[in-house]
Amino acid sequence: MYLLVASALLIQLGSTLTGAWRASQPRLQFTHSELIQNGRLLTLPLVAGDLHSLLLDEDRKRLYVAMKDNLLSTSLDDITQNPRKLYWPASPDRVQECLMAGKDPELECANFLRVLQHFNQTHLYVCGTGAFNPRCSFIHTSIFLQSEHQTLFYSQTECGKGKCPYDPFQKTASAVVDGELYAGITSDFMSRDSAFFRSLGSRHVIRTEQYDSTWLQDAQFVRVAPLSETDNPEDDKVYVFFTERAQEAEGAAGKVLYSRVARVCKNDIGGQRSLVNKWSTFQKARMVCSVPGPDGLQTHFDQLQDIFILNGKDKKNPLIYGLFTTSSDILNGSAVCVYRMEDVVRAFKGNFLHKEGPQYKWAEFTGKVPYPRPGTCPSSTYGSYSSTREYPDDVIFFSRTHPLLQENVLPLGERPLLVRVGINYKFSKLLVDRVEAVDSTYDVLFIGTDSGLVLKAIHLPREHGQSQEVTLEQMQVFQHRAPVTAMTLSKKKQWLFVGSKEGVSQLALYQCELYGQACAECCLARDPYCTWDGHACSPYMPSVRRRNARHLGEDEDPLTQCVRQGAGLQVEAEQRVMLVAEGNSTYLECLPRSRHAAVTWYKQAGENSPELNQVVTGDQLVVIERGVLIRRAELSHGGVYHCQVEEHGYHWTAVTVRLAVWSSSANRVHGSLSGSSYQGAGTLPWYEDVMALIHPGNLGQHCKALGYRPPRNHRRHGDIVMMKKERGEKQKHGAGRGGGGGGRPVGRKSRSKPQQRAPRSA
Incomplete structure (x- = not known):
């Protein structure tokens, strides 16, 4: 029964995604x-076998890479x-103890770096599992300028308990905020104690309640981020995003x-008699990412994989992009919710959930909520409490007993x-660039x-506040399709950095010149x-004032865009001549x-x-x-055959094929070759080498009898199927989808020199 329901959900999902844009299909x-x-x-190939995180330093133009047993620094430019x-x-002693505990020597008994953060302008704070003995260190960035290879010894590190997990397979998230480390980790050897810590700095270490499943249960942490809700700095909070077992x-x-979002106050120092050195403002709510179905049935994407927080002009109301996957093995799916x-x-600010006892169900708390409301940050402007110890x-x-909120966080739309x-793949990492x-x-x-691909997508606004996703590109960034484990983006350099075990x-x-050399193709x-800058498809620079034609919205077409600018609409077709013997394929x-x-x-x-007649499937x-086969x-x-291409209501001819059929019994060619103009340095007509394979004899006399006169300059060809490519100066269509060189680089700096690409095979 469950399999039937899952199959029905899959069919329903597929039907909701079909449309004119074929959203599940990358354009290129x-x-x-x-x-x-x-x-x-x-x-940059690496043999570490494990890569956890990438960290940018745009001021020094460096990229830091956290791996197994190594911290790497390289140039942002190359x-x-x-x-x-x-x-x-x-x-070495810890490695031996790890092996004696039955752990894997390659996958567990090593130092897997799991925390990589900027501590200040000169130092990094880095932590590793240390063969199930977590260690941390402050690392000066100038150390990478001293020599190409250096070693960090055990005596140069400090205890990493409460900062880094023991087990490298456990998901962790961390952030340095005002000189303090906030980390969501499993804090014991057996990975049973999921906890959210604050350490470093001058204040006492503080954490979530230990071994209390109403707070956290088998949590897999994804992201930690400080977010300001008001202009009052005393009300600042730190948010943590994770997936856990849902008791309710x-x-x-x-x-x-x-999937959950939880928060704590930055000025939380715990309670006076209860929750001593424990969070006294910890609260959590469910994040929902689901596809609505018939009769109110929802298909949920429960497993949170990544979070990206996009700040706009209003710093207090950013957009939160969440990347989710299904927890079911039957329905393999991924989704992005905003x-x-x-x-x-x-x-x-909503109601709390409550459970009277082990035999009761979770329900809305209907009793009196104490004052000040739990979760409120101590502030001189609210209740005159200077710290949480005065609560x-x-x-x-x-x-302590009501950390869970009743209301769910729903996505836009x-x-x-x-x-x-x-x-055959699932999403693993997400970045968003506002352009x-x-x-x-x-x-x-x-x-x-998880298959070494990077997708590039946008969403276009539609009516009633809806939006439509368009996947522009699918790029295989790793040769052996290793799962993507880390990504970061340099806004200054316009580079995307992707990490995996490879x-x-x-x-x-971007690479604008690959889109084509006609305005319609660019749009x-x-x-x-x-x-389209009037001459070529080029990067757009906002500071340059000029006449530009841009890509299409939901209800626009390239004709309108290009005509407004006075650009030509013609896309020159590729010309081919083909010859086949009767009876052959x-x-x-x-x-x-x-x-x-x-x-x-x-x-x-x-x-x-x-007059043109559409070609349809027939006997042969x-x-x-x-x-067409x-x-x-x-x-x-x-x-004469014409391949007509249609996209978003715009039609053009991509290829014109002149097909001639040679009949050995009738000793004639059916189908005009008059459109051909093959030229070469040989002395024999171009078709003689081909026809000699089909009809031996005096082919020159036979063809003259048919009245066909080859061009004065002609060439010899040894292929049975002949092709001719007559490309205009701005023509880009053909067998290669990638395209080649483009016009002059205008606006944003072009990422590669214009060059002619070899055509992609079928």
Whole structure:
């Protein structure tokens, strides 16, 4: 029964995602080798086998990489230039103890770096598992300038308990706020004590209640972030995002996972008689990311994988992007949901959940809530409490027994921004870049997957406050498809840095010249980083005033965009000539760059006839997605074929094929070759080498008898299927979806020199 329900949900999800944009299909796809060939990707292979986090230092133009037994520093401009390592192994005694405990020598009994934070302008604070003996250290950034390889010894480190997990497989999250480390970790050897700590600084270490499942239960921490809700600094809070077992939902079905957001006050120092050195303002609420179905049935994405907080002009109301996956093995899916900070704050002002005893169910608390309201930060403007130790005992007791809020945090539109189901990968990491384009401001999503891919997507506004996701690119940034474990973005350098166990990849955010050399092609790409400047598809620079045409919105077309600017609309078609012997098979190929484009084949009624007839599947002819397969050529198959491409209502001819069919029995060619103009240095007509394989004899006399005269300058070809590519100066369509060189670099600095790419194979 459960399998049937899951299958029905999968069908329902698939039906809700279908539409004109084919949202689950990336418009362009690039392999690892193509990205390198285009000059868009740089790779730094690493043999550490584990890469946890990446940290930018834009002022010093450095990138720090936390790995197994090593901390690496390299250049932001080119990660392959002079990388430097700090070797930090676990203590040999601790490694032996770890092995004696039955742990894996490669995957557990080493120093896996799990905390990497800027402590101040000159020092990093780094922690590692230390073979199940956590250690931390303040590391001066100048150490990487002394020599290429250095070692950090055990005596140069300090105890890392309460700052770093013992087990490298446990998910952890941390942040340094005002010189203090906030960390969500499992704080014991057996990974049973999930806790949220504050350490370092001058104040006493403080944490969540220990072994209390109403606070935290098997928590997997994702992100820690300080967020200000008001102008009063005494009201500042630190938020932590995680996934845990949901006590309020568990029953006969067994373990249920919920994604949570929790918060504490920065000035919380615990209670006086109860919750001593424990958080007295800790509260949590559920974050929901689900697809609504029929009869109110919801398909939930329960497993929180990543959080990105996007700050806008209003610093107190950022957008919170959450990346979720399904916890079920039956329905393999991923989703991105967007939340407003005001909705999160409203949930924490709602009612509390309460459970009378072990035999009772969770329900809304209907009793009297003590004053000041639990979770309120001590402030001189609210209740005149200078610290949490002055709170009344009933407030502290209520905070201890009622950490869970009733109201859920719902996403914008009460549905995901982006959904993927029924695919062979899951999302793992998320970054968002807010880009100012010609017509508006767009949030560009970069999504890492567990198969070494990076997706680049945007969402376009629609009516009634809805939005539509468009996946612009799918890029394979790692050759062996290792899961993406870390990502960071340099706004200044316009680079995306991606980490996995294979190493680090440096990817340009855009490469406008690959979209084509016509205005319509540039606008159809819908890339906010790019614009048509009147001459070429080039990066857009907001500070430069000029006439620009941008990508398409929901209800726009390239004709309108380009006509406004006076740009040409024509996209020159690729010209091909093909020859096939009667009875043989051949294939007419048409590979537009865009996978969002629909291909339709037409055949001219006659050589000079304007009438076009759509090509449909017949006895000897099969129309497939990207071409026409003629299984057994007949004389009637000869003629002129046109591959017409349609995307977002704009039609153009990508390829024109002149197909000639040679009949050995009739000693004639059916289908005009008059459009050909092959030229070469040989002395024989171009078709003689081909026809000699089909009809031996005096082919020159035979062809002259047919009245065909080859051009004065001609060339010889040894291929049975002949192709000719007559490209205009601005033509970019053809077998290669990637495209090649572009016009002059205008606006944002181009990430690679314009160059001609080899066509991609079918």
